[in-house]
Amino acid sequence: MYKYSPFSANLLKTLIKGELWFGKIEDLNDPYEGEFQIRDTSKMPSNESIDEFYKNQSSFIIPRPKGQNHSPHIFHKTFSDFVKNTLRSQFGLTCFSKKNNDVLMWSHYADSHKGVCLIFDQHKLLKSLNSIYPDIKLGEVEYNEELPYVDLITSGDNSSFRYSDREKNVLLNKNIKWDYEEEYRLYRRFENDQRRSVPFDLKSLTGIIIGQRMDSEDFNTLVHLIRNSTNLEHLNLYKMTFKSGVLEVGKNPIHLGIIKDLDINISTQSK
Template identity: 25%
Template sequence: MYKPEISRLYHYQSIELELKNTKDFERRAIVIGDNLFLDKYKLDPILKRQAYFSKATTFNDPFEGVFALSSDVSSINDLMEVLEIAGQLTGFQISDLIHSDTLSNQLAASLQEHPQAITKSFTDQIRQQTGLYCLTADPEDMIMWAHYGSNHSGIALEFDRTPESNCGTMTFEVDYFTSPPEISFGAILRDCIKLSKSKSLIEKANLMSNSSLRKLLYSKTSKWKYESEWRTSNLPGLQDMPGKLVSIIFGYNVKLGVIEYLKSREELKGVSFKCIHPDKSNYKLKMYDEDDITFQVQRVMESIP
């Protein structure tokens, strides 16, 4: 398992409905109190133990996946094999077409004449068809709570990492760079072929950990290094959570009604609840269990005028 010393990973997100228009309200609002609305699109997946895997093309980094790609004609055989595998996966019988000398020659000519266009088109398809779920190893990061935890009024989901789960096996740290790495188009094709033929989760993870696909999907500019991001991948959209949901952590601005509502849900039985609170003695955030006596005393002391 990659970095087994990291036993838990966290996902910051909002939970209240951030109203944009009337249609959003009608479709997504869950009323839990006076002027207190949860977002159905955020709550339902948690109750069903699902996570939304986003396409990299929708991320907030304009340079996400934009790298220099090297290509050579020797990549043609790999490209033909990838196309054949794709045909098998979709059930479309293209074997005769794939083994056509005419097609092979045409692809070779195209790769020679328009290498950047061909390689970019292929890698764009990988990014379009891969869903990513973003995590971090630090549940007390002030900037992450501000940016992704709805300005401290959201939540963080805590996941257990085990060798049997995607969170433990198919989850890796993002690599940060000052100048974009060059990625071989042929290497990407060969890695696609190897992954398609691997049998077990551990085998896939070992291949992915040192692959060109990891460079493509798990790299960002150093401007984002403060996030200390981890990622796991799946098909885009709602999928099973990457690991066991251990706890829900409330930002320090979460309304009491939201806390009481989530704690009352039968679907979250067995999930623990924690709270983030500012430690004013050292200007840091600190995580407490909900029933932590130190936290309760601190709350009472701060409520005294």
């Protein structure tokens, strides 16, 4: 499992502190993140349960004329806005990919090939994150032409209601135009005062792929960090190359022992 990143202070924090940032949906680059459609807008919970919902959500209160039923259109518009606001403000996620050699992803997420691609052991990473937050989930993104659908589900006595599988259907769904990313996501719901930087075991990070355009100073900073950290000494470092119009990862790890300070001549000899 791979994570593209520019060479930045956030990357260095990840490597030094062993933390992953779970960002908000509203900060992602797809404007349709967190959007969904309601399959049956005629389905309604009881008037009493709707009244209770409005009462508890002061920013979404819509007065209802006495003695009349709620409008399905107004209810679903109000409730869906509330759910979308909850998803966007409270849920955090961090993104990965199945592949490490996509030209567009290196361009978009790794500073035009000047950054890196981190290599994670999927199972070790999830296990270490779950030791902090057991409710962190890993899911594979599905790609569709349309926005995902949700259904209104009510309790047996119609006193409570929710939308079906809102996290799975909405958080793990993107437009078909993004399918080249072959994305995985780790996600959970955070309380307002909870830190979104979640510690993980650095042993689950098994290697780093260096972008073919990485600056020499950045490269040497990275090498210096790996050489001088017992938490990173297990890492393999690879160089991304461009051969016959295709991006390829070097077959052999870079031999850090022969790299001199301020020397960008990256060797591909095996360790």
